[in-house]
Amino acid sequence: MRKQLLGIATVAAVAIVAGTTGASAVTFTLATTNGPEDLSSRAMMRWRDALAERSGGDLEMDFVSGGALGGDQELLQQLATNEIQAHIAGPVVVHRLLPAYQCLEAEYVYDNSDHGYRVWTGELGKEVSDKLREDYGIEIVAVGARGAREVTADRPIREPADLAGVKIRVTNPLRSQVFSAYGALPGPLPISELYGALRQGVFDAQENPIPTIFGNRFYEVQKTINLTGHVQSYNVVTANTAFLDSLSEEQRTVYDETLQEAMDWLNEAVKTESSELLEKMKADGVEVVESDVPAFQKVAQPIVEEFAAKNCRPGLLDDIRKAAQ
Numbered sequence: 001m002r003k004q005l006l007g008i009a010t011v012a013a014v015a016i017v018a019g020t021t022g023a024s025a026v027t028f029t030l031a032t033t034n035g036p037e038d039l040s041s042r043a044m045m046r047w048r049d050a051l052a053e054r055s056g057g058d059l060e061m062d063f064v065s066g067g068a069l070g071g072d073q074e075l076l077q078q079l080a081t082n083e084i085q086a087h088i089a090g091p092v093v094v095h096r097l098l099p100a101y102q103c104l105e106a107e108y109v110y111d112n113s114d115h116g117y118r119v120w121t122g123e124l125g126k127e128v129s130d131k132l133r134e135d136y137g138i139e140i141v142a143v144g145a146r147g148a149r150e151v152t153a154d155r156p157i158r159e160p161a162d163l164a165g166v167k168i169r170v171t172n173p174l175r176s177q178v179f180s181a182y183g184a185l186p187g188p189l190p191i192s193e194l195y196g197a198l199r200q201g202v203f204d205a206q207e208n209p210i211p212t213i214f215g216n217r218f219y220e221v222q223k224t225i226n227l228t229g230h231v232q233s234y235n236v237v238t239a240n241t242a243f244l245d246s247l248s249e250e251q252r253t254v255y256d257e258t259l260q261e262a263m264d265w266l267n268e269a270v271k272t273e274s275s276e277l278l279e280k281m282k283a284d285g286v287e288v289v290e291s292d293v294p295a296f297q298k299v300a301q302p303i304v305e306e307f308a309a310k311n312c313r314p315g316l317l318d319d320i321r322k323a324a325q
Contacts (some may be wrong), residue, residue: 002011026251027060028085031075033067033191033202039269040088040235043144047262055254059247061245063087065290067192073222076238080136085243088296089232090146094128098134100313101128107230107300109317111324113145116232124316125146128241133241135247141244141256142237144263145270147209148229152222154204156172156289160299168205169194174307178230198222209233212271214277219286225278226289228296234265263285 099131110116129140
């Protein structure tokens, strides 16, 4: 019944648009908590422009950034009810909706960025998408690079002991356990409120990929970027299944092709621009610190193993390891 009602809502929305722009015109909303300068947002704006051009105006996107429609939890709820039709973020979808798969974004589970990309775009990623479709009526339509999560702080963080007593914003319970083991004082906060919290000293540190650090200007209120590389993160684009099913075959082809082109751009941009963004932030007086990654990894791994055994789909970490081969 839920999916039937969503389908009716979608048809009604399309009919309203069709009355003004043409018989088959569709306008949909993609929302994100990321700021407009984030590489993922820039990729989505490229997708928006390509959709309109390639479809001749039959497919148009309203792009809403910066959490203007709510935090990720609210956006995922809106996605499931077809109030918005697409969403891009880091893998919050597994943390918020499918906790049995949350170790897909755990500390040091990937050998490198390519390993994680194979996981998210391979059989495990398809398994997650199928489960989301079955349980919530949404699905993964694309995955793109995001970069390793690094720690910004008001001091150098070279080894775990340097985090003792540091108030750090983190995004999920497992990360909270890991950073507590480092000696930090972790806590949650919506990313839209994080800049002000760092500036006011509510938090001493936060962790995000380089493009997100730059796009949200966290470097303006933090003295150091510490290269811990503790999580390989990815941008996940999800869409409402009923909305996707309402598209014509031609519209869906344009949708898929232009989205993949945008993600190809994003993958290349993350590779090429992360180092450039680091240099820009260094020029603004930020110190870039080479952290002792093996020391952080040694502390994190047993915590991740124990957490996965209690909370994640049986065999998940083993399947992640197999994808490294």
